[in-house]
Amino acid sequence: MIVDVSKKILIVGLGLLGGSYARVLKRFGFSIAAITKEQSSIDYALQEGIIDKGTIEIDETLIGEADLVIFALYPHVFVEWVEQYQHFLKSGAILTDVTGIKSSIVYQIQAMLREDVEFIAAHPMAGREVSGVENSTDKLFAGANYIVTPTEKNTPEAINTCMELGRLLGFSNVTTLSPEEHDEMIGFLSQLTHCIAITLMTCNDKEDMEKFTGDSFRDLTRIARINDKMWSELFVSNKEPLLHQMELFLKQFNRLKEMLETEDVEGMREMMQLSTKRRALFDKK
Amino acid sequence: MIVDVSKKILIVGLGLLGGSYARVLKRFGFSIAAITKEQSSIDYALQEGIIDKGTIEIDETLIGEADLVIFALYPHVFVEWVEQYQHFLKSGAILTDVTGIKSSIVYQIQAMLREDVEFIAAHPMAGREVSGVENSTDKLFAGANYIVTPTEKNTPEAINTCMELGRLLGFSNVTTLSPEEHDEMIGFLSQLTHCIAITLMTCNDKEDMEKFTGDSFRDLTRIARINDKMWSELFVSNKEPLLHQMELFLKQFNRLKEMLETEDVEGMREMMQLSTKRRALFDKK
Numbered sequence: 001m002i003v004d005v006s007k008k009i010l011i012v013g014l015g016l017l018g019g020s021y022a023r024v025l026k027r028f029g030f031s032i033a034a035i036t037k038e039q040s041s042i043d044y045a046l047q048e049g050i051i052d053k054g055t056i057e058i059d060e061t062l063i064g065e066a067d068l069v070i071f072a073l074y075p076h077v078f079v080e081w082v083e084q085y086q087h088f089l090k091s092g093a094i095l096t097d098v099t100g101i102k103s104s105i106v107y108q109i110q111a112m113l114r115e116d117v118e119f120i121a122a123h124p125m126a127g128r129e130v131s132g133v134e135n136s137t138d139k140l141f142a143g144a145n146y147i148v149t150p151t152e153k154n155t156p157e158a159i160n161t162c163m164e165l166g167r168l169l170g171f172s173n174v175t176t177l178s179p180e181e182h183d184e185m186i187g188f189l190s191q192l193t194h195c196i197a198i199t200l201m202t203c204n205d206k207e208d209m210e211k212f213t214g215d216s217f218r219d220l221t222r223i224a225r226i227n228d229k230m231w232s233e234l235f236v237s238n239k240e241p242l243l244h245q246m247e248l249f250l251k252q253f254n255r256l257k258e259m260l261e262t263e264d265v266e267g268m269r270e271m272m273q274l275s276t277k278r279r280a281l282f283d284k285k
Numbered sequence: 286m287i288v289d290v291s292k293k294i295l296i297v298g299l300g301l302l303g304g305s306y307a308r309v310l311k312r313f314g315f316s317i318a319a320i321t322k323e324q325s326s327i328d329y330a331l332q333e334g335i336i337d338k339g340t341i342e343i344d345e346t347l348i349g350e351a352d353l354v355i356f357a358l359y360p361h362v363f364v365e366w367v368e369q370y371q372h373f374l375k376s377g378a379i380l381t382d383v384t385g386i387k388s389s390i391v392y393q394i395q396a397m398l399r400e401d402v403e404f405i406a407a408h409p410m411a412g413r414e415v416s417g418v419e420n421s422t423d424k425l426f427a428g429a430n431y432i433v434t435p436t437e438k439n440t441p442e443a444i445n446t447c448m449e450l451g452r453l454l455g456f457s458n459v460t461t462l463s464p465e466e467h468d469e470m471i472g473f474l475s476q477l478t479h480c481i482a483i484t485l486m487t488c489n490d491k492e493d494m495e496k497f498t499g500d501s502f503r504d505l506t507r508i509a510r511i512n513d514k515m516w517s518e519l520f521v522s523n524k525e526p527l528l529h530q531m532e533l534f535l536k537q538f539n540r541l542k543e544m545l546e547t548e549d550v551e552g553m554r555e556m557m558q559l560s561t562k563r564r565a566l567f568d569k570k
Contacts, residue, residue: 125497125499126499127499144499145496145497145498145499147497173496175496175497177497184491185491185494185497188489188491188494189494189497189498189499189501189502190499190501190502192485193485193501193502193504193505194501195538195541196481196485196505196538197501197505197560198541198556198557198560199534199537199538199541200477200478200481200534201559201560201563201564202537202556202559202560202563203533203534203536203537203538204473204530204533204534206469206470206473209470209473209474209567210566210567211430211458211460212410212430212432212460212462212470212474213430213474213567214410214411214412214429214430214474214475216474216475216478216479216482216507216508217474217475217478217567218567218569219478219504219505219507219508220478220481220482220504220505220508221560221564221567222501222504222564223501223504223505224560224561224563224564225560225561225564225565226557226560226561228553228554228557228558228561229554231553231557232550232553232554232557233550235545235553236545236548236550239545239546239548242545243542243545243546245489246538246541246542246545248488248489249484249485249488249538250535250538250539250542251488252484252487252488253480253481253484253488253531253534253535254535256480256483256484256531257528257531257535260520260521260524260527260528260531261524261528263521263524265517265518265521268513268516268517268520269513269514269517271483271487272483272511272513272516272517273513274486274487275482275483275486275487275506275509275510275511276509276510276511276513278486278487278509279486279506279507279509279510280510281495282494282495282498282502282503282506284503
């Protein structure tokens with residue numbers, strides 16, 4: 001056996017991501033348990049055969065026998081869960097997560113955690129515009145990035161386990177970044193883009209625009225359909241790095257606006273040439 | 286015959302759009318001539334059978350026999366062409382265009398034009414990231430909008446001919462707007478989105494971002510690969526409407542930034558809910 005499927009996995013929070021993790025890991029033969037909020041999610045997952053057992057209770061046995069616990073919860077719910085229930089965890093258990101921001105929770109959780117369990121944080125950069133285990137799929141991770149964010153509290157073994165998990169899940173690119181580097185990068189690549197999309201979608205109240213729209217507007221606003229509860233929490237949890245990225249964007253946008261005001265065509269063309277050159281780097285390989 | 290293919294069509298500017306027009310119109314059996322800058326474009330189009338004749342010269346015969354002349358040129362080149370060569374046009378000819386901005390050229394051209402020919406402006410809202418007749422395709426227009434922008438100088442017959450052209454080309458939605466309405470709408474839906482994309486692509490100089498990027502950043506910057514010569518001209522030609530849209534965007538972006546600074550989660554959630562609701566209107570039917 002090259003994959004040790006005797007390790008028991010518990011997924012806390014069986015939504016789109018938790019469900020997608022379960023689907024892929026089940027295929028390897030792991031025994032997967034789940035704890036989540038809605039009985040309907042458990043029923044669906046059992047019926048689809050993507051988990052072996054599940055409950056909406058805080059089941060001491062399920063928690064106590066898990067070697068690897070994957071938290072797919074809102075940041076503040078994750079923190080509360082660890083505060084309240086960490087005493088049920090098996091000694092030696094490894095905890096990981098899917099949270100989209102890092103600095104504001106990683107240190108907090110590692111600081112409060114029992115000495116005999118270890119939390120190694122990860123951010124699977126994959127998602128869809130739909131949510132819930134019913135929309136989970138085992139094809140969510142191909143082509144996507146999985147970023148592990150270790151701190152000095154982490155052991156090489158746990159870091160390695162977490163990276164193995166990313167590879168088993170099928171992520172195309174598994175890397176490590178510090179929590180701070182991660183948050184800066186995500187502030188720019190993901191949160192700033194969502195800020196822009198929702199701004200664009202709400203800045204002009206003229207009606208009937210959809211009759212005339214082309215693909216560029218659709219592309220820029222695809223992510224303007226947004227889970228407001230989750231994203232407002234993610235924004236606030238990454239406040240300083242995101243504000244910094246918003247300022248960089250504003251500075252450059254105002255520069256472009258000034259160039260237009262003064263009809264500085266050469267300046268605009270230089271900016272467009274840089275933009276064209278840089279964008280080529282982002283083409284999918 | 287329900288399509289009068291005895292009408293002679295001349296395309297001035299045989300690039301991506303001009304070539305795509307030619308491909309579709311040729312299929313109906315029209316006789317298509319082309320005048321363009323590069324001999325290689327003419328050679329390619331003749332070889333592919335998408336035009337019947339073409340030249341890089343100002344050919345008086347070709348111009349003088351055309352019933353319908355389609356200009357697919359940069360705005361200032363279009364204006365110059367009409368100034369210099371309109372005396373070659375056939376009496377009764379109808380002129381149309383593909384220019385992406387309207388007020389700044391429509392009135393100018395209509396004012397200088399001979400009394401016995403008519404210019405009816407149109408904007409086919411279709412394009413690709415690549416250019417040139419070699420990339421032209423007869424599938425460019427399905428699903429896209431074609432907007433005719435008549436003024437009080439236009440006759441119902443010419444407006445009708447121009448709308449028929451849009452339908453022949455295969456546009457899914459053929460409508461009319463005033464030049465001013467068009468420019469406001471395009472300032473928002475198309476030009477502002479390009480401003481945002483090039484700003485996003487150039488506001489942060491950190492390297493290696495492409496290693497971590499997900500689909501949302503790719504979506505928002507697809508159009509950051511931009512023809513700098515054409516777009517800087519389009520921006521300046523639509524300066525006031527575009528500046529107005531940039532200001533609307535800035536106002537709302539700054540509102541979001543303030544809400545983040547003060548951790549006004551309720552305010553952010555409201556904005557996200559509005560954004561989500563509005564975006565649903567823009568889903569492709």
